[in-house]
Amino acid sequence: MESILIKTTQLLLSLSILVVLHEAGHFMFARLFKTRVEKFYLFFDPWFSLFKVKKGETEYGVGWLPLGGYVKISGMIDESMDKEAMQQPPQPWEFRSKPAWQRLLIMLGGVLMNFIFAFVIYIGVLYIWGEEYLPTENVKYGIVVNETGEKIGFKTGDKILTVDNQYIEEFHKIVPTIVLDEAKTVQVERDGQKIDVExxxxxxxxxxxxKGIWTIRDPYDIRIGKLAKGYPAAEAGLQENDVLGAVDGNSFEFYDQFSTYMASQKNSEVSLEITRDGQKMTKTVKVNEEGKLGFNAAFNNPDIFEWKTLKYGFLESIPAGIDRGVQTTINYLKQFKLIFNKETKGYESLGGFATIGNIFAPTWNWAHFWDMTAFISIILAIMNLLPIPALDGGHVMFLFGEIITGRKPGEKFLEYAQITGMILLLALVLYANANDIIKMINGTF
Incomplete structure (x- = not known):
């Protein structure tokens, strides 16, 4: 429950920052071109707002519906659907009275702000915390595959070598590379031989x-970490830092072998050899119906896997941060091919607010929080550029049409397009969040 609260708090804080900055992008360009902004709101405020104050011509406020935010620009058909104002003669301070290029920049202001902010975050993250990763070559015991990994053709103990014969330096980028680059083969070392997994x-x-197809294989060189209250390990008198040994006389080389054996002994008692303060002893423990004893495993040798840390000076962090932002943008764009691919059925993996919230860490970590905020900022920028009426991209599409043809779309047409776009967006939001609910029901979230 605590982890859910932390994730929810991070999601709301991240989205609040990004929504305010996105709308500030529209606001700044509007003010630059002397266009009146009537409202600037974080979250939507149907019927009432939680807070509002008026300064000059603009009302600033916080709504109660946390689905985004908005700026209401005079003389513009937007989500407010203010038809009465549009029926009045155009005024020089209104959006509709400005040249097409100025209106275009006003509409692109939010997206531009999201991209700039994401790149600035990446620069800051690399400068302050650097970059830590596990090199593929250092995953020396191979992988532990789940049921999905087995169906694809991987086996526990496989050592990942290359993807489409290309070496991937960072181990945790292997699966995203397979998916985003639509890899055809993965080369693994299995029982001393090189094998292609198609x-x-x-x-x-x-x-x-x-949720994943494999985890890193750990050696059976562990001790008991935090114990869960009410679980068999604590009730049997096991203690933190007890070193695990044989179980029912069986010795294990890898931790997954121990887990597999425990799963085979559900609701049964096992004889567990442990070493405590240098003294060997045996404890009888009943395995629960989930095949668990109820403790977190800790390595006796925490440095068993050699991670690599890259540190950046301030000047070095700028190009590195920009490159990271560009690569993140490219990778996210690649996902659109998967969404519309009938074979991969990427559309079934679309997620809503629960999916977004789940990318945050269950404990508060500022480096991870800002990294995820930069990622979501890029997502918001790209999504807002989609040529759907009611999104910035829809307005941009009509403005490009006006610049090319020299003809402005009729206000009735824009009004109907806005309504259509809002219905489409609502349908997409409902579909994405319905996917989340289905995943929760099926236990695949």
Whole structure:
């Protein structure tokens, strides 16, 4: 429950920052071109607002519906659907009275702000915290695959070598590379031999639906970490820092072998050898119905996997941060191909607010928070550029049409387009959040 609260808090804080900055982009360009802004709101305020104050010509406020935010620009058909104002003669301070190029910049202001902010965050994250990752070559015991990984063709103990014969330096980028680059093969070392694992469209669909296909294989060189109250380990008298040994006389080389054995002994008692303060002893423990004893495993040797840390000076962090922002943008754009691909069925993996919130860490970590905020900022920028009426991209599409043809769309046409776009967006939001609910019901979230 605590982790859900922390994730929710991070999501709301992140979205609040990004929404305010996005709307500030529209606001600044509007003011630059002397266009009146009637309202500037964080969250929507149907019927009432939580807070509002008027300064000059603009009312600033906080709404109660946390689905975004908005700026109400005079003389513009937007989500407010203010038809009465549009029936009055155009005024020089109104959006509709400005040249097309100025209106275009006003509409692109929010997206531009999101991109700039994301790049600034990446620069700051790399400068302050640097970059830590696990090199693929250092995953020396291979992987532990789940049911999905087995269906695709991977096996526990496989050591990942290359993807489409290209070496991936960062181990945790291997799966995203397979998916985003639509890889055809993955080269693994299995029992001392190099083997090609072929990836089909059906395999890609499985990967998109799954929470993961493998984890890093750990050696059975562990001790007991935090104990869960009410679970068999605590009730049997096991203590933190007890070193695990044989179980029912069985010795294990890897931790997944221990987990597999525990799963086979559900609701049964096992004899567990442990070492406590240098003294060996045996404890009888009953395995619960989930095949668990109820403790977090800790490595006896925490440096068993050698991670790599890159540190950046201020000047070095600027190009590195920009490059990271560009790569994140490119990778996110690649996902659109998967969404519309009938074979991979990427549209079934679309998620709503629960999916977005789930990308945040269950404990508060500022480096991770800002990294995810930059990622969401890029998502918001790209999504807002989609040529759907009611989004910035829809307005931009009509403005480009006006610049090319020299003819401005009729206000009735824009009004109907806005309504259509709002219905489409509502349908997309409902579909994405329905996917979240289905995943929760199926236990695949």
């Amino acid at each position: 990836i089909s469209g059906e395999d890609m669909a499985l990967m998109l639906k799954s």
